[in-house]
Amino acid sequence: MNTLLNRRQWLKAAGATLAATALAPRLSLRADPLPAPSAPAAAPGLVQLSWNENPFGPSPSAQRAMQVAVGRSCRYPDAEEEELLRLIAAREGCPTSQIVLGNGSGEILDAAGFHFGYEKGEIIAANPSYMQLVVAAEKAGGAAVRIPLNARLEHDLPAMAAAVGPRTSLVYIVNPNNPTGTVCEAAELREFVRTVSARVPVFIDEAYLECTDDFAGRTCAGLATSGHNVVVARTFSKIFGMAGCRLGYAVLPEKLAASLRARMTGSLSLTTIMAGIASLGDTAYVTATRAKLKAGREALMAQARALGREYTAAQGNFAFIKTGMPVQDFVKKMRAEGVIVGRPFPPLLEWARITVGLPEEMETCHRALRKVLG
Numbered sequence: 189m190n191t192l193l194n195r196r197q198w199l200k201a202a203g204a205t206l207a208a209t210a211l212a213p214r215l216s217l218r219a220d221p222l223p224a225p226s227a228p229a230a231a232p233g234l235v236q237l238s239w240n241e242n243p244f245g246p247s248p249s250a251q252r253a254m255q256v257a258v259g260r261s262c263r264y265p266d267a268e269e270e271e272l273l274r275l276i277a278a279r280e281g282c283p284t285s286q287i288v289l290g291n292g293s294g295e296i297l298d299a300a301g302f303h304f305g306y307e308k309g310e311i312i313a314a315n316p317s318y319m320q321l322v323v324a325a326e327k328a329g330g331a332a333v334r335i336p337l338n339a340r341l342e343h344d345l346p347a348m349a350a351a352v353g354p355r356t357s358l359v360y361i362v363n364p365n366n367p368t369g370t371v372c373e374a375a376e377l378r379e380f381v382r383t384v385s386a387r388v389p390v391f392i393d394e395a396y397l398e399c400t401d402d403f404a405g406r407t408c409a410g411l412a413t414s415g416h417n418v419v420v421a422r423t424f425s426k427i428f429g430m431a432g433c434r435l436g437y438a439v440l441p442e443k444l445a446a447s448l449r450a451r452m453t454g455s456l457s458l459t460t461i462m463a464g465i466a467s468l469g470d471t472a473y474v475t476a477t478r479a480k481l482k483a484g485r486e487a488l489m490a491q492a493r494a495l496g497r498e499y500t501a502a503q504g505n506f507a508f509i510k511t512g513m514p515v516q517d518f519v520k521k522m523r524a525e526g527v528i529v530g531r532p533f534p535p536l537l538e539w540a541r542i543t544v545g546l547p548e549e550m551e552t553c554h555r556a557l558r559k560v561l562g
């Protein structure tokens with residue numbers, strides 16, 4: 189059965205409130221029934237579990253919003269972008285001047301890398317960790333100081349604090365870390381951020397934090413909104429399953445927000461913005477997805493345990509497992525079984541990162557793991 193949606197009905201369904209004058213309905217569209225969520229194959233017969241995407245999304249309300257947006261795409265997204273910004277600011281409990289939107293959080297990482305790497309700025313980051321900000325800083329003439337993870341493959345916060353020196357322009361923390369999935373202990377991280385940000389800015393990349401068991405207890409956004417020299421980045425690519433839409437944001441001090449905005453070159457599409465607004469209103473979807481991702485990563489850990497392999501206490505939408513062989517060999521063997529996983533993350537060259545996929549994809553993955561590691 190077809191559903192007739194206008195913008196007002198759609199926004200109501202999405203749980204968003206808005207000023208009627210600012211966003212008066214402009215067009216009604218016929219929205220066809222939604223297809224069941226599916227994860228298009230990377231190649232025929234292959235399961236893609238190497239990019240930390242979330243195949244449970246986008247939520248049905250976000251998909252519906254995108255269908256509506258397609259028909260309105262002759263218009264620039266003006267009031268809609270303001271509405272998204274307003275909703276995000278309300279979510280974070282800060283003024284809109286403390287939010288920067290990006291084409292994925294990747295655009296924000298690039299802007300921050302260029303900003304803090306400029307004039308030989310030195311970025312302190314963990315090793316291994318997510319490299320996009322560091323690479324941008326290096327392109328801008330900056331340098332990286334890479335601090336090895338501790339024995340539990342978590343950020344070594346004391347060592348990172350000790351590394352801060354006169355040339356440090358930024359400390360970059362990824363929580364949970366990619367590729368290891370490990371989280372920083374919440375109280376220790378807060379203390380670290382309070383102390384270190386009194387000397388240099390601290391950037392916390394919380395791309396996967398909404399997938400964890402205790403998002404509210406672990407987020408550092410409150411420090412960014414309460415006057416500390418802290419940036420927190422979030423993405424719609426992970427918990428909201430919108431990697432292909434490209435939407436992320438940062439919460440940060442107003443002055444720094446203005447500096448980063450000056451380096452942003454992207455501009456969000458109406459489709460992405462409307463999907464973002466709908467996603468923010470769909471809390472039931474987020475709760476259900478979080479549970480599915482947790483079940484998926486715990487099943488991978490149980491599999492590793494059953495096969496006698498080490499694994500980390502990962503909390504994102506992926507697991508990190510010691511394969512006992514060079515990871516390139518493991519990747520080849522898994523691919524022969526129809527599953528794309530991992531890539532080398534030096535210096536942890538026997539470890540593989542495996543993303544949680546749809547249940548049927550995980551069946552293929554578990555079968556492959558038993559064959560390759562059994």
Ligand SMILES: Cc1ncc(COP(=O)(O)O)c(C=O)c1O
Pocket residue numbers: 239240291292293294295297318362365366393395396422423424425431434435436
């Ligand atoms: C830790 C981390 N931060 C940021 C990103 C960038 O994500 P996006 O640009 O899709 O928001 C990723 C992508 O995988 C990531 O793993």
